[in-house]
Amino acid sequence: MASWIDSSYPPTLTPEQEEYLLDNLKNWSIANGLAVRPTSAFVPEETDPSMSLATTAPVTLFPSPFPRKCFDMAKDLQVSYNELYAAISSDEAWLKDIVEEIIDVDDFVAKLWSIHLDVKEEGYVQDLTFGLFRSDYMVHSPTSSSNEPSSPPSIKQVEFNTISSSFGCLSSQVSLLHQHLHELPATPYPTSIKSASLPSNPTIPKLAQGLKEAHIAYGPSKSVPSLPLCIIILVQPKEHNIFDQYLLTNHIQNDKIPIFRLPFTTVLDHTKIPSSNPSRPLVYTPPHSPSTPYEVSVLYFRAGYAPSEYPDSTVWTARHHLERSAAIKCPSVLTQISGIKKVQQMLAIPHSVTSDSDPLTHFLPHTSSSDLSRIRSTFCAQYPLFPLDSPSAKEGRALALDSKTAPGFVLKPNREGGGNNIYGSDIPDFLKSIPEDQWKGYILMSLIEPPAEGMGVQNAVFRNGKVEKGEVIGELGVFGCCLWRQVSIGSNKSESANQGIIKGNFEAGYLLRTKGRGSSEGGVAAGFGSVDSCLLID
Numbered sequence: 001m002a003s004w005i006d007s008s009y010p011p012t013l014t015p016e017q018e019e020y021l022l023d024n025l026k027n028w029s030i031a032n033g034l035a036v037r038p039t040s041a042f043v044p045e046e047t048d049p050s051m052s053l054a055t056t057a058p059v060t061l062f063p064s065p066f067p068r069k070c071f072d073m074a075k076d077l078q079v080s081y082n083e084l085y086a087a088i089s090s091d092e093a094w095l096k097d098i099v100e101e102i103i104d105v106d107d108f109v110a111k112l113w114s115i116h117l118d119v120k121e122e123g124y125v126q127d128l129t130f131g132l133f134r135s136d137y138m139v140h141s142p143t144s145s146s147n148e149p150s151s152p153p154s155i156k157q158v159e160f161n162t163i164s165s166s167f168g169c170l171s172s173q174v175s176l177l178h179q180h181l182h183e184l185p186a187t188p189y190p191t192s193i194k195s196a197s198l199p200s201n202p203t204i205p206k207l208a209q210g211l212k213e214a215h216i217a218y219g220p221s222k223s224v225p226s227l228p229l230c231i232i233i234l235v236q237p238k239e240h241n242i243f244d245q246y247l248l249t250n251h252i253q254n255d256k257i258p259i260f261r262l263p264f265t266t267v268l269d270h271t272k273i274p275s276s277n278p279s280r281p282l283v284y285t286p287p288h289s290p291s292t293p294y295e296v297s298v299l300y301f302r303a304g305y306a307p308s309e310y311p312d313s314t315v316w317t318a319r320h321h322l323e324r325s326a327a328i329k330c331p332s333v334l335t336q337i338s339g340i341k342k343v344q345q346m347l348a349i350p351h352s353v354t355s356d357s358d359p360l361t362h363f364l365p366h367t368s369s370s371d372l373s374r375i376r377s378t379f380c381a382q383y384p385l386f387p388l389d390s391p392s393a394k395e396g397r398a399l400a401l402d403s404k405t406a407p408g409f410v411l412k413p414n415r416e417g418g419g420n421n422i423y424g425s426d427i428p429d430f431l432k433s434i435p436e437d438q439w440k441g442y443i444l445m446s447l448i449e450p451p452a453e454g455m456g457v458q459n460a461v462f463r464n465g466k467v468e469k470g471e472v473i474g475e476l477g478v479f480g481c482c483l484w485r486q487v488s489i490g491s492n493k494s495e496s497a498n499q500g501i502i503k504g505n506f507e508a509g510y511l512l513r514t515k516g517r518g519s520s521e522g523g524v525a526a527g528f529g530s531v532d533s534c535l536l537i538d
C-alpha cells in the first residue's frame with residue numbers, strides 16, 4: 001500500500017450514517033449549483049422536454065486522498081505552463097511544421113489552420129489572446145513485483161487543454177460540499193481529517209477574474225457610435241453541464257459586466273462586423289432585445305472543439321467570422337491548435353534523440369533549468385509514428401505493434417472531449433485496421449500507472465441517484481489564466497517576433513475528477529467520472 005493511502009479510508013458507514021450524508025449532499029448540491037441537467041439515461045427526454053430539471057452532479061461522498069507534494073507541484077507549475085502555451089501559440093512557424101505534417105489526414109486541424117491563414121492574409125485586428133487553460137495530471141505510482149511502490153508518487157501530465165476547459169466552477173463547489181459535510185454536527189467523516197488537508201479552491205472568482213481582466217484589456221468600444229461592451233460565452237445546444245457555466249457567468253454579471261450565452265451554431269444570425277469599420281468590432285444583437293446591440297470584448301468558447309460541432313460550412317464561416325473580428329478570443333485558432341496532442345508529443349520527445357533544439361528551452365528561455373526539469377518530469381514518454389525514417393517514430397511503431405509492449409501505452413488522435421483514445425492491447429489491431437498513411441494522425445503515450453489494483457484509493461460516487469463504492473482513480477486538473485499580446489500576427493508583421501508578451505498570468509484553482517478503477521477514461525460529461533476534491537496527505 002502506498003504511504004499516502006490509508007486502507008481504512010473512507011470509513012464504512014452504517015445505513016443511517018450514509019443516509020445522513022446523502023441527504024445533506026443532495027440538498028446542499030442543489031442549493032449551491034453543484035448540479036447538472038439530467039442525462040436521458042436518468043430522466044427520459046419526454047419526461048423533461050424543456051430541460052427544466054436539475055440533479056446533483058456526479059460527486060464523491062468523501063474527498064479523495066492525494067499526495068500533498070504532487071498537488072503543490074502541479075499548482076506551482078501552472079504559471080510556467082501558461083507561459084509555455086502562450087509562447088507556442090505565438091510561434092506560427094513552429095506550429096506550421098507540425099500542422100503541415102498532419103494536414104492531409106486531419107481535416108479538422110486543416111480547416112482551423114486555413115482560417116488562421118485567411119485572417120493572417122487579411123491582417124489580424126486583435127493581437128491579444130486570452131487562455132483559460134487546464135493542465136491534467138494523474139499520480140504515477142508504479143509498483144514493484146512485490147506489489148510495493150517502487151518509487152515515491154509523482155505527477156504525470158495526461159494532457160494540456162487550451163479550449164473549453166470545463167468543470168472549474170463545479171470543482172469549487174465540490175470542495176465546499178466536502179468541507180460542509182466535514183463540518184456537519186455528528187458527521188460520519190473521520191475525525192482525523194483536518195481542515196488544513198482540504199485545500200480551498202476559489203476557481204469561480206479566479207476564472208471570472210481572468211475573463212474580467214481580458215474584458216478590461218479590450219479597451220474602449222471601436223464602434224461608431226460606440227456601443228456598450230459584453231462578453232460572449234459560445235455554448236453547445238442542449239448543454240447538460242449548464243450550472244458549471246452559470247456559476248461563472250453569474251459571478252461576472254455580479255461585477256456589472258454584461259455576459260450572454262450564444263449557441264455556437266447561431267453566431268451568424270446574431271453577430272455582425274460592420275464592413276465600413278476597419279477595426280472590425282464584433283456586434284452582438286441579443287434576439288430578446290434587438291434595439292440594444294453590444295460590442296463583444298471577449299469570446300469565451302465552451303463549444304467548437306469537436307468536428308461534430310461543425311455540421312456544415314456555415315459553422316466554419318462563423319468560426320472565420322469570429323476569428324477576424326476584434327474580439328479577444330479565448331482561445332484563438334492558433335491557441336486551439338497549440339493544444340493538439342501532437343504538440344504535447346513534440347514537447348515530450350527527449351531532445352537527445354533529435355537534432356533539433358529542445359522546444360522547452362526555446363519557448364521558456366527565461367525559466368530556470370530546475371523549473372524546466374520540473375516541467376519535463378511531468379511528461380510521459382511519447383512517440384510519433386511518422387515519418388518512417390525518424391528514430392523516435394521507428395521506436396514508437398515497434399512499441400505500438402508489439403503485443404507485449406502495447407499494453408503499456410495509449411494511442412491518441414488530435415481530438416478533444418473524451419472517448420477518442422485506443423488503449424493497450426487494442427492498439428496493434430487498430431493500427432493495422434487503418435491505412436498506414438493515417439498513422440501520423442496519432443501519437444503513442446506511455447500509460448501512467450496509478451497504485452496497483454487492490455492498493456488504490458477507495459471512495460463512493462453518487463451518480464444518477466445511486467451510490468457506487470469501490471477503488472477509484474483521480475485526475476487532477478489545474479486551471480490557469482493567461483492574457484498575452486501576440487507580436488507577430490498583429491499590425492507589426494515582423495517574422496522574427498515570435499514570442500508573446502504576457503500581460504497577466506496566474507494559477508486559477510483545481511479540479512479533481514474521479515473515475516471507477518475499471519474505466520479507461522475519466523470524463524464527467526462523457527459519463528465516466530465524478531467531481532471530487534483533494535484530501536491532502538503529507
Ligand code: ADP
Nearest residue numbers: 158159415416417418445446447448520521522
Ligand atoms: P481528451 O482530450 O479526449 O480528454 P485525454 O488525453 O485527456 O483526451 O484522454 C482521455 C482520458 O484517457 C484521460 O482523462 C485519462 O483517464 C485517460 N488517459 C489519457 N492518457 C493517459 C495516460 N498516459 N495514462 C493513463 N490514462 C490516460
Ligand code: MG
Nearest residue numbers: 136159417418
Ligand atoms: Mg482529457
